[in-house]
Amino acid sequence: MELAENLQRHRTNGFSNTEALVVRRGAPFQITVQLKGRPFDPRTDSVRIKVTLGRLYAVMPVTFSGRNPSSRWNAYIDPNNLDFQRLSIFVSSPASASVGRYKFQLYVSSQDGQRSAVVGDFTMLCNPWCSDDAVYIPFEDQREEYVLSDSGLLFMGTPLNLIARPWSFDLYEPGVLEACLDLLKVSPQHIKNKRKDYMNRANPVYISRVVSAMINSEDDRGVLKGNWTDDFKQGVSPSRWTGSGDILRLWAKSGYSPVKYGQCWVFAAVMCTVMRVLGIPCRVITNFNSAHDTNGNLVIEEYYSETGQKLNRSQDSIWNFHVWVECWMRRTDLGQDMDGWQVLDPTPQQRSGGVFCCGPAPVKGIRNQRTDLIYDIPFVYSSVNADVHTIILSGQDHVVGFSKDTEKVGSLICTKAVGYPRMQNITGDYKYLKSTIPKQNMNDNVIISTGSFYLSASTSKGVTVFLTLTKSPVAGEPIVFLVKVMNKQKRPKMMNIHLNAQAKEYNHSPSETFWEKHGAIQLAPMEEHILPAQYEEVVGDDLINLAVVLEDIATRERVLASEEFNISSPELIIQVAEENSMVSNKEFAATVTFTNPFSHPVSGILTVAGAGLIAGTNQASQTITLIPNMAGVKMLQASLSLLDTNITIRGFKMISINSI
Template sequence: MTEALDISMCDWELKNNNEEHHTDLNGVDRLIIRRGQPFTLILHLKSGTFQRGITTFCLIAETGPDPSEECGTRATFSLTDTIDKKDWSASVSSSYGKTVSLLICPSPKAPIGCYSLTLDQGNRQRLGEFVLLFNPWCKRDTVYMEDEEMRKEYVLSQDGLIYRGTAAHFSVLPWNFGQFESGILDICLRVLDENPKHVKNPGKDCSGRRNPVYVTRVLSAMINCADDRGVLAGNWTGNYTNGTPPSKWSSSVEILQQWKDSLCSPVCFGQCWVFAAVACTVSRALGIPCRVVTNFSSAHDTNKNLLIEFFYTVEGKDVSDDSIWNFHVWVESWMARPDLKPGFDGWQVNDPTPQEKSEGVYCCGPVPVQAIKEGELTFKYDAPFIFAEVNADVVRYIKLSGNRTIQIGGSETRVGQCISTKCVGEDKREDITHLYKYPEGSEKEREVFEKANHHNKLKERGQEPGLNVQIKVSEDMKRGNDFPVFAVVTNNTQSAKTCRLMYYAQGISYNGKLGGTCGLEEIPDLQLSPGEEKRSSLTLSYCNYKSVITQDAMIRLMALLIDSETKEFFRETRTIVLENPEIIITILGEPKENCKVLAEISLKNPLPEPLENCTFSVEGANLTGGKTITKMTGSLGPRETATVEICFTPTYVGVRKLVVDFSSDKLINIKGYKNVVVDK
């Protein structure tokens, strides 16, 4: 019988291991490793000597409150000559005197989470703890991503850009994901532990954490608080008295920290881009490649018939159940799908915004992007809902007396436009619409609709014979200015026409909810000769629109044209986004690691009235220490410029985003950012 090793100390080689496993940005105060990749452990002995081929012991790795071999939450493995990267394994890489260097490899299929490691020589000695994450660098891991630049963007990048606005006018929101900021990984693991499945059956839940499909579905439910102790409470009312307006946020870090500090009470408030950004942070922290995606003109099909039906009164009031959001934001997560037939690995849609229940819970996905493109609506999870968001057809009706309706003409509204995400390695927009759908009107698109049992595809409508109404806008639509918009009516017939034209403007939220009216023009007796075109102008003045626009700074224009003789209706809508002022950021000097640097930040008040309670808020991953730096400037007169200087200390070399928010009583949540190149 060999002499047992008497271990005095265990050296986890924290710096080297964490760097090798791409987790060093989390810090080097504990071991954080990835599945399927070996790490080094050095045992320092008080007594005894390791003798190769003679000395034997087992290692036991355990996770969860009730670990078991059956659930895969406990692994017991002995020393072998070489490590086996397909399973838990260990070998001695070297031994000299009173030190033994072990090479240990976790299984590429092991559940992620917090582990303990125990050495068993007949009597057990606990060596310590480590955190195990998914591994996009390991070919045997189901989240493996081959391209290194994509891994840098979708796993390691701590900041990004989120696209909002409309398909005709993008606006860019810089976001601090901050997945490597101090304490964030622990909070992300806490999110998993707070989910109802874990509370009900922790052993089964921890076992499920080997599968990124399971984990992303849990996150889809836990980022919102509709059914559980989730992270964010949604609010689309416009009243944010008891919390933070969704448009105020520009970082997941503050949200997750607030959730933890409040003992897992939901943070108030979020909307779709906030839910998606937080989901992206948690996914990247756990090792799942993830990106934020925006779908412009996103359909919400309430009756699941893949058709968006709008109903209006004769005055043009919208009385519909279905809706089209000006934009909707979700996330895509990268993984293999061995549970599906071949061809559906890669990007998977999951949507943490609570819209409809899935299997009794407010969550959505994951479903392969390729399944949406191919119309495979039987695939898990929630394929019909996502398919409708990017493909549903749109029809419009006028409600008449006696419950009668008539379908109205006008240009077709297309859903699923300009589907967008940030480019890899660049601050540019990448259009990924082609990943979700075949070109409009193509033969392949028609095949997909037939497969999806969808036969309502409307013919693309341009200018057709008959009456036509279009909306034209000016190029200068800056917030604070007055500007004209136009309804252009054309008579494409061979006879004179008498029409009624109603043209008006309303505030609108990004999710399609209409607000108050800020402009109205009506011509009850519009005379049009054959082939004639007439233009009606409507001036949108700041004094009228300032009280009806929401945090989204959007105005919905609508023109309704009625043929007085035939009673035919023609309708055109357009959503415009007011241009906010630019935040100018200047970095003074050369940013160096662990050295203070100064930034000058300024903004010009575009409004014809003063601003009160002006505040600049600044943050950035590895720039501001996981905190928000705030500077208040008080009042700012009409057309005047406010300037502040902010000091921060970069802690890591590389390119980092400094994200700035400006808020006041009348102008809120204006965003800007600057890429900061930090040298040694």
């Protein structure tokens, strides 16, 4: 089966640890047939090849001409190597061949009769290098990133304080390819009608919908069980996973029982692994301030008390961030103007066609509000475009303040940049961008990025209030912020002021108030007043909702400014000895350093992982031994889980491995 040469030609040499040949459709692969006895005689002898996928099969005669239609299977003898004792044969599949594990059979006919031999198996993947393939992507650097790269970054936190979390996609780790093929095999579509499923696997739209549903376990024997509570005793906390390989192997080893537990970034990262393994270009996307609009009116209502406490009064919600994937494919079902990146969301939120999956929704369709097209464009459109109505309620639930924000939802949509460990802003792909700093209309909340500062502003007829964080919040340091109040009228004002801080999870409303402060200020006509404030109950990995409510004592008019922000944890520093001279299959040493920023001693468990650098995930001391098993750019990542807290401190380093 000429494994080494074929793996190199098909850019599948990362899968060299699997037993069967792995090839990409639409490109020829080479086999060599050794004939015993006499040489092959083209006048009296013939060779046929049969490939089988389930009950689907193709039989092709081996010819002497390589000029055969690319739309069907064909085979030909290498014209540059006419050794009739040892036949060199190229087998070419159509660019629309179905993805899966094929059986390969050879028939040799002569005047003496016919002989056959089962040569073995091979795995067929999609081919983004083939212009006739529906997943063809025309740029080599993008193919390297979105198909071949086995590591990446997932972005979390808030738009003004991004956390770049390392993730190992583990494409080439033992058992991962097999688990990805098993995922197709145990899907409801395959179990219901194997022949139809095998035929449909020619289409990346079909494959992507099957995978989107199979990553979660709501309707099937899917890979992951979601859990958005604080109780992970029956499994692993989603924040503890460092890569897809452990999850996929555990799922396959358990007989396809769902792995506990996942949240949105885990669902998306595992789906990215499966799609890249199957040959479909894929990248992980983060939508900051992602709307979950339950009634479809493109409005999210957020409620606050008179003293600035955020209330849980609505079925709608805004997640600080939500993570999905995009896959690149042609949309022959929708027309070529919908080709390109397609949103797929494996996190179970609502049913699509009766199943918990989402997409593929063309990004171009989302941008142009083509809600008439399949699949799930209205749902994704609302996630990035809904308006936010902020309502202040009195103790009797009367509305005493109102503001509208058209900028908050989908304020930043991003992914990892091609070839570099940094963020790429793709918000403009999803929506027509307004001015960077919107006009401050009456009663509009405005979120403005000013370097490392946070600024939330709200205005009414009589007063404007600004809530400003003076620097990015860091674990172990107090949160310092300013409240600036401007009297816009030519009469003095007496104002009550209420400050409120609540901790929250990224995907739901805040918990009870943990810090508050109340007071009153006197404002002269047209006066501007600045109040410095700070609090120190800060823990790493926290998200905080901070709000200020001003009340004009004379008019009872109220105005609110609020900001949600995350606390940055310190980073682990990774250093590698002889970093610039690393080659495969040679031993190297790396060290991990942690500087404690807290005012008290801490202890924890250090975990190190690196696909292609070390085997599996290891608990480690500060010094780690690396043995790279293949050339290329690899990620070494480390995480320190502090005991008695929910804090995990992380670090990563990209390492270039040279061939020997």
